[in-house]
Amino acid sequence: MTHQTHSYHMVNPSPWPLTGALSAFLMTSGLIMWFHFNSLILLALSLLTNTLTMYQWWRDIVRESTFQGHHTPTVQKGLRYGMILFILSEALFFMGFFWAFYHSSLAPTPELGGSWPPTGIHPLNPLEVPLLNTSVLLASGVSITWAHHSLMEGNRKHTLQALLITIMLGLYFTLLQASEYYETSFTISDGIYGSTFFVATGFHGLHVIIGSTFLIVCFMRQLTFHFTSNHHFGFEAAAWYWHFVDVVWLFLYISIYWWGS
Protein backbone atom coordinates (compact mmCIF):
# COMPACT_ATOMS: atom_id res chain seq x y z
CA MET A 1 0.00 0.00 0.00
CA THR A 2 1.48 3.40 -1.00
CA HIS A 3 1.65 6.29 1.46
CA GLN A 4 1.85 9.99 0.67
CA THR A 5 5.06 11.73 1.73
CA HIS A 6 3.39 15.13 2.27
CA SER A 7 0.90 16.45 4.82
CA TYR A 8 -1.78 17.69 2.41
CA HIS A 9 -5.19 16.10 1.88
CA MET A 10 -5.82 14.56 -1.55
CA VAL A 11 -9.61 14.26 -1.48
CA ASN A 12 -11.61 11.41 -3.04
CA PRO A 13 -13.48 12.38 -6.24
CA SER A 14 -16.78 13.91 -5.15
CA PRO A 15 -20.10 14.62 -6.91
CA TRP A 16 -21.05 17.56 -4.68
CA PRO A 17 -19.34 20.38 -6.62
CA LEU A 18 -21.40 19.31 -9.65
CA THR A 19 -24.70 19.02 -7.78
CA GLY A 20 -23.93 22.33 -6.06
CA ALA A 21 -23.31 24.10 -9.36
CA LEU A 22 -26.46 22.58 -10.87
CA SER A 23 -28.53 23.60 -7.86
CA ALA A 24 -27.22 27.17 -8.22
CA PHE A 25 -28.31 27.11 -11.86
CA LEU A 26 -31.72 25.82 -10.81
CA MET A 27 -31.90 28.65 -8.28
CA THR A 28 -31.39 31.35 -10.91
CA SER A 29 -33.74 29.66 -13.40
CA GLY A 30 -36.18 29.15 -10.55
CA LEU A 31 -36.16 32.85 -9.73
CA ILE A 32 -36.87 33.67 -13.38
CA MET A 33 -39.75 31.19 -13.50
CA TRP A 34 -41.16 32.71 -10.32
CA PHE A 35 -40.76 36.35 -11.30
CA HIS A 36 -41.94 36.06 -14.90
CA PHE A 37 -44.15 32.97 -15.10
CA ASN A 38 -45.54 32.61 -11.56
CA SER A 39 -44.15 29.08 -11.12
CA LEU A 40 -42.43 28.00 -7.91
CA ILE A 41 -41.47 24.41 -8.75
CA LEU A 42 -37.92 25.08 -10.02
CA LEU A 43 -37.13 27.40 -7.11
CA ALA A 44 -38.37 24.83 -4.59
CA LEU A 45 -36.32 22.14 -6.34
CA SER A 46 -33.24 24.37 -6.23
CA LEU A 47 -33.56 24.97 -2.48
CA LEU A 48 -33.95 21.24 -1.88
CA THR A 49 -30.97 20.21 -4.04
CA ASN A 50 -28.83 22.99 -2.57
CA THR A 51 -29.62 21.81 0.95
CA LEU A 52 -28.91 18.18 0.00
CA THR A 53 -25.56 19.20 -1.50
CA MET A 54 -24.52 21.26 1.53
CA TYR A 55 -25.53 18.49 3.93
CA GLN A 56 -23.60 15.78 2.10
CA TRP A 57 -20.55 17.94 1.33
CA TRP A 58 -20.06 19.00 4.95
CA ARG A 59 -20.94 15.50 6.20
CA ASP A 60 -18.06 14.21 4.03
CA ILE A 61 -15.68 16.82 5.50
CA VAL A 62 -16.56 15.63 9.02
CA ARG A 63 -15.87 12.07 7.87
CA GLU A 64 -12.53 13.05 6.30
CA SER A 65 -11.38 14.92 9.42
CA THR A 66 -12.87 13.38 12.55
CA PHE A 67 -13.17 9.81 11.25
CA GLN A 68 -10.28 9.51 8.77
CA GLY A 69 -7.76 11.89 10.37
CA HIS A 70 -6.89 13.79 7.19
CA HIS A 71 -6.85 17.25 8.82
CA THR A 72 -3.18 17.60 9.65
CA PRO A 73 -1.89 20.94 10.99
CA THR A 74 -1.01 21.86 7.40
CA VAL A 75 -4.55 21.18 6.22
CA GLN A 76 -5.97 23.08 9.18
CA LYS A 77 -3.81 26.09 8.33
CA GLY A 78 -5.32 26.11 4.84
CA LEU A 79 -8.81 25.92 6.29
CA ARG A 80 -8.02 28.87 8.58
CA TYR A 81 -6.86 30.97 5.63
CA GLY A 82 -9.96 29.92 3.73
CA MET A 83 -12.39 30.88 6.47
CA ILE A 84 -10.67 34.22 7.04
CA LEU A 85 -10.79 35.03 3.33
CA PHE A 86 -14.44 34.02 3.14
CA ILE A 87 -15.37 36.26 6.07
CA LEU A 88 -13.39 39.10 4.46
CA SER A 89 -15.39 38.64 1.26
CA GLU A 90 -18.61 38.83 3.29
CA ALA A 91 -17.38 42.01 4.95
CA LEU A 92 -16.90 43.54 1.50
CA PHE A 93 -20.39 42.37 0.54
CA PHE A 94 -21.88 44.30 3.46
CA MET A 95 -19.67 47.31 2.76
CA GLY A 96 -21.51 47.68 -0.54
CA PHE A 97 -24.84 48.06 1.23
CA PHE A 98 -23.37 50.47 3.76
CA TRP A 99 -22.00 52.51 0.83
CA ALA A 100 -25.47 52.64 -0.67
CA PHE A 101 -26.95 53.74 2.66
CA TYR A 102 -24.44 56.52 3.24
CA HIS A 103 -24.61 57.64 -0.41
CA SER A 104 -28.33 58.34 -0.07
CA SER A 105 -28.47 59.46 3.56
CA LEU A 106 -25.54 61.91 3.61
CA ALA A 107 -27.04 64.00 0.76
CA PRO A 108 -30.81 63.43 0.78
CA THR A 109 -32.44 64.52 -2.50
CA PRO A 110 -35.31 67.04 -2.79
CA GLU A 111 -37.61 64.12 -3.63
CA LEU A 112 -37.05 62.85 -0.10
CA GLY A 113 -37.80 66.26 1.36
CA GLY A 114 -34.11 67.08 1.64
CA SER A 115 -33.88 65.30 4.99
CA TRP A 116 -32.92 61.96 6.45
CA PRO A 117 -35.04 60.17 7.49
CA PRO A 118 -37.08 61.19 4.43
CA THR A 119 -40.32 63.10 4.98
CA GLY A 120 -43.10 60.76 6.01
CA ILE A 121 -40.82 57.96 7.20
CA HIS A 122 -41.10 57.11 10.90
CA PRO A 123 -38.00 55.11 11.84
CA LEU A 124 -37.92 52.58 14.67
CA ASN A 125 -36.85 53.92 18.06
CA PRO A 126 -33.19 52.87 18.45
CA LEU A 127 -33.54 52.70 22.23
CA GLU A 128 -36.28 50.07 22.14
CA VAL A 129 -36.04 46.61 20.50
CA PRO A 130 -32.94 47.49 18.40
CA LEU A 131 -31.03 48.21 21.63
CA LEU A 132 -32.24 44.93 23.12
CA ASN A 133 -31.05 43.20 19.95
CA THR A 134 -27.64 44.78 20.42
CA SER A 135 -27.37 43.48 23.98
CA VAL A 136 -28.55 40.02 22.87
CA LEU A 137 -25.81 39.71 20.26
CA LEU A 138 -23.12 41.16 22.54
CA ALA A 139 -24.12 38.65 25.23
CA SER A 140 -23.93 35.85 22.67
CA GLY A 141 -20.37 36.93 21.91
CA VAL A 142 -19.54 36.48 25.57
CA SER A 143 -21.23 33.07 25.80
CA ILE A 144 -19.48 31.72 22.73
CA THR A 145 -16.12 32.79 24.20
CA TRP A 146 -17.06 30.94 27.40
CA ALA A 147 -17.91 27.90 25.27
CA HIS A 148 -14.53 28.04 23.55
CA HIS A 149 -12.58 28.29 26.78
CA SER A 150 -14.60 25.42 28.26
CA LEU A 151 -13.83 23.37 25.17
CA MET A 152 -10.11 24.11 25.42
CA GLU A 153 -10.18 23.13 29.11
CA GLY A 154 -11.93 19.84 28.31
CA ASN A 155 -15.09 20.77 30.20
CA ARG A 156 -17.77 18.98 28.19
CA LYS A 157 -20.77 20.09 30.22
CA HIS A 158 -19.89 23.80 30.21
CA THR A 159 -19.09 23.72 26.51
CA LEU A 160 -22.55 22.34 25.79
CA GLN A 161 -24.27 24.80 28.13
CA ALA A 162 -22.47 27.85 26.76
CA LEU A 163 -23.05 26.78 23.15
CA LEU A 164 -26.72 26.27 23.90
CA ILE A 165 -26.99 29.74 25.45
CA THR A 166 -25.32 31.23 22.37
CA ILE A 167 -27.76 29.44 20.07
CA MET A 168 -30.77 30.51 22.18
CA LEU A 169 -29.60 34.13 22.05
CA GLY A 170 -29.22 33.90 18.28
CA LEU A 171 -32.73 32.52 17.94
CA TYR A 172 -34.04 35.21 20.29
CA PHE A 173 -32.45 37.89 18.08
CA THR A 174 -34.06 36.37 14.99
CA LEU A 175 -37.51 36.30 16.61
CA LEU A 176 -37.17 39.87 17.89
CA GLN A 177 -36.05 41.12 14.50
CA ALA A 178 -38.89 39.28 12.76
CA SER A 179 -41.39 40.96 15.06
CA GLU A 180 -39.74 44.33 14.40
CA TYR A 181 -40.11 43.76 10.66
CA TYR A 182 -43.81 43.20 11.25
CA GLU A 183 -44.08 46.37 13.36
CA THR A 184 -42.42 48.87 10.99
CA SER A 185 -44.66 51.54 9.53
CA PHE A 186 -42.59 51.47 6.32
CA THR A 187 -41.89 48.70 3.78
CA ILE A 188 -39.06 47.80 1.39
CA SER A 189 -40.80 49.71 -1.38
CA ASP A 190 -40.94 52.95 0.60
CA GLY A 191 -38.23 54.73 -1.32
CA ILE A 192 -34.54 54.51 -0.76
CA TYR A 193 -35.02 54.44 3.02
CA GLY A 194 -37.03 51.25 2.80
CA SER A 195 -34.63 49.69 0.30
CA THR A 196 -31.46 50.39 2.29
CA PHE A 197 -33.05 49.44 5.61
CA PHE A 198 -34.52 46.11 4.58
CA VAL A 199 -31.74 44.96 2.24
CA ALA A 200 -28.98 45.68 4.77
CA THR A 201 -30.81 44.35 7.84
CA GLY A 202 -32.34 41.55 5.80
CA PHE A 203 -29.00 40.18 4.63
CA HIS A 204 -27.74 40.54 8.18
CA GLY A 205 -30.69 38.52 9.46
CA LEU A 206 -29.96 35.82 6.89
CA HIS A 207 -26.39 35.68 8.18
CA VAL A 208 -27.64 35.34 11.75
CA ILE A 209 -29.70 32.34 10.64
CA ILE A 210 -26.72 30.83 8.81
CA GLY A 211 -24.49 31.44 11.85
CA SER A 212 -27.05 29.92 14.20
CA THR A 213 -27.26 26.84 11.96
CA PHE A 214 -23.46 26.51 12.02
CA LEU A 215 -23.55 26.75 15.84
CA ILE A 216 -26.27 24.08 16.04
CA VAL A 217 -24.08 21.76 13.95
CA CYS A 218 -21.20 22.44 16.35
CA PHE A 219 -23.50 21.66 19.28
CA MET A 220 -24.42 18.30 17.77
CA ARG A 221 -20.78 17.53 17.03
CA GLN A 222 -19.81 18.40 20.60
CA LEU A 223 -22.61 16.11 21.86
CA THR A 224 -21.21 13.26 19.80
CA PHE A 225 -17.61 13.76 20.97
CA HIS A 226 -16.18 15.03 17.67
CA PHE A 227 -14.15 17.90 19.16
CA THR A 228 -11.00 17.51 21.24
CA SER A 229 -9.56 20.14 23.52
CA ASN A 230 -6.91 21.16 21.02
CA HIS A 231 -8.45 20.24 17.67
CA HIS A 232 -11.84 21.79 16.99
CA PHE A 233 -11.47 24.03 13.97
CA GLY A 234 -15.14 23.67 12.99
CA PHE A 235 -16.06 25.31 16.28
CA GLU A 236 -13.50 28.06 15.81
CA ALA A 237 -14.77 28.79 12.30
CA ALA A 238 -18.33 29.03 13.66
CA ALA A 239 -17.14 31.36 16.43
CA TRP A 240 -15.30 33.61 13.98
CA TYR A 241 -18.40 33.78 11.77
CA TRP A 242 -20.60 34.54 14.77
CA HIS A 243 -18.36 37.42 15.92
CA PHE A 244 -18.44 38.77 12.35
CA VAL A 245 -22.25 38.72 12.38
CA ASP A 246 -22.19 40.55 15.72
CA VAL A 247 -19.84 43.25 14.38
CA VAL A 248 -21.99 43.79 11.28
CA TRP A 249 -24.98 44.34 13.55
CA LEU A 250 -23.06 46.94 15.57
CA PHE A 251 -22.33 48.85 12.35
CA LEU A 252 -25.99 48.52 11.32
CA TYR A 253 -27.20 49.74 14.69
CA ILE A 254 -24.89 52.75 14.80
CA SER A 255 -25.40 53.75 11.12
CA ILE A 256 -28.98 52.91 10.19
CA TYR A 257 -30.84 52.68 13.48
CA TRP A 258 -29.10 55.40 15.50
CA TRP A 259 -27.43 57.94 13.20
CA GLY A 260 -30.06 57.32 10.51
CA SER A 261 -32.93 58.30 12.78
Place this chain on the structure above:
Amino acid sequence: MLRSLLALRQIAQRTISTASRRQFENKVPEKQKLFQEDNGIPVHLKGGIADALLYRATMILTVGGTAYSMYQLAVASFPKKQG
Protein backbone atom coordinates in the same frame (compact mmCIF):
# COMPACT_ATOMS: atom_id res chain seq x y z
CA MET B 1 3.07 6.77 10.41
CA LEU B 2 2.61 10.38 11.43
CA ARG B 3 -1.08 10.21 10.54
CA SER B 4 -1.73 7.14 12.64
CA LEU B 5 0.10 8.79 15.54
CA LEU B 6 -2.12 11.84 15.24
CA ALA B 7 -5.25 9.66 15.06
CA LEU B 8 -4.14 7.71 18.12
CA ARG B 9 -3.60 10.93 20.05
CA GLN B 10 -7.08 12.13 19.16
CA ILE B 11 -8.65 8.84 20.24
CA ALA B 12 -6.89 9.05 23.60
CA GLN B 13 -8.19 12.58 24.08
CA ARG B 14 -11.73 11.59 23.23
CA THR B 15 -12.36 9.18 26.11
CA ILE B 16 -15.77 9.47 27.72
CA SER B 17 -15.79 12.00 30.52
CA THR B 18 -16.53 10.42 33.87
CA ALA B 19 -18.70 13.30 35.03
CA SER B 20 -22.30 14.06 33.97
CA ARG B 21 -24.97 12.00 32.28
CA ARG B 22 -24.54 8.74 30.37
CA GLN B 23 -26.98 9.82 27.64
CA PHE B 24 -24.35 9.92 24.94
CA GLU B 25 -21.78 7.23 24.39
CA ASN B 26 -18.67 8.11 22.42
CA LYS B 27 -19.20 6.37 19.10
CA VAL B 28 -16.31 8.10 17.33
CA PRO B 29 -13.94 5.08 17.52
CA GLU B 30 -16.53 2.93 15.74
CA LYS B 31 -16.95 5.56 13.03
CA GLN B 32 -13.19 5.83 12.68
CA LYS B 33 -12.97 2.07 12.12
CA LEU B 34 -15.79 2.15 9.54
CA PHE B 35 -14.39 5.05 7.53
CA GLN B 36 -10.77 3.87 7.66
CA GLU B 37 -11.58 0.41 6.26
CA ASP B 38 -9.38 -0.23 3.23
CA ASN B 39 -12.19 -1.05 0.78
CA GLY B 40 -11.61 1.60 -1.91
CA ILE B 41 -15.08 3.12 -1.42
CA PRO B 42 -15.03 6.94 -1.76
CA VAL B 43 -15.93 8.92 1.34
CA HIS B 44 -19.31 10.07 0.02
CA LEU B 45 -20.51 6.45 -0.21
CA LYS B 46 -18.50 4.87 2.60
CA GLY B 47 -21.18 5.17 5.26
CA GLY B 48 -23.42 2.52 3.79
CA ILE B 49 -26.55 2.06 1.71
CA ALA B 50 -28.17 5.29 2.93
CA ASP B 51 -25.29 7.21 1.34
CA ALA B 52 -25.95 5.60 -2.03
CA LEU B 53 -29.68 6.34 -1.85
CA LEU B 54 -29.15 9.97 -0.87
CA TYR B 55 -26.52 10.40 -3.62
CA ARG B 56 -28.84 8.91 -6.20
CA ALA B 57 -31.73 11.11 -5.10
CA THR B 58 -29.60 14.26 -5.18
CA MET B 59 -28.21 13.48 -8.64
CA ILE B 60 -31.62 12.62 -10.08
CA LEU B 61 -33.14 15.82 -8.72
CA THR B 62 -30.32 18.10 -9.91
CA VAL B 63 -29.88 16.56 -13.38
CA GLY B 64 -33.62 16.15 -13.84
CA GLY B 65 -34.20 19.69 -12.68
CA THR B 66 -31.61 20.98 -15.13
CA ALA B 67 -33.33 19.12 -17.97
CA TYR B 68 -36.68 20.57 -16.87
CA SER B 69 -35.27 24.10 -16.78
CA MET B 70 -33.91 23.60 -20.32
CA TYR B 71 -37.41 22.56 -21.38
CA GLN B 72 -38.91 25.64 -19.73
CA LEU B 73 -36.31 27.78 -21.50
CA ALA B 74 -37.36 26.28 -24.83
CA VAL B 75 -41.03 26.95 -24.07
CA ALA B 76 -40.29 30.51 -22.97
CA SER B 77 -38.23 31.14 -26.09
CA PHE B 78 -41.21 30.64 -28.41
CA PRO B 79 -44.11 32.59 -26.91
CA LYS B 80 -47.62 31.90 -28.20
CA LYS B 81 -48.94 34.75 -30.37
CA GLN B 82 -52.08 36.44 -29.04
CA GLY B 83 -55.09 36.97 -31.35
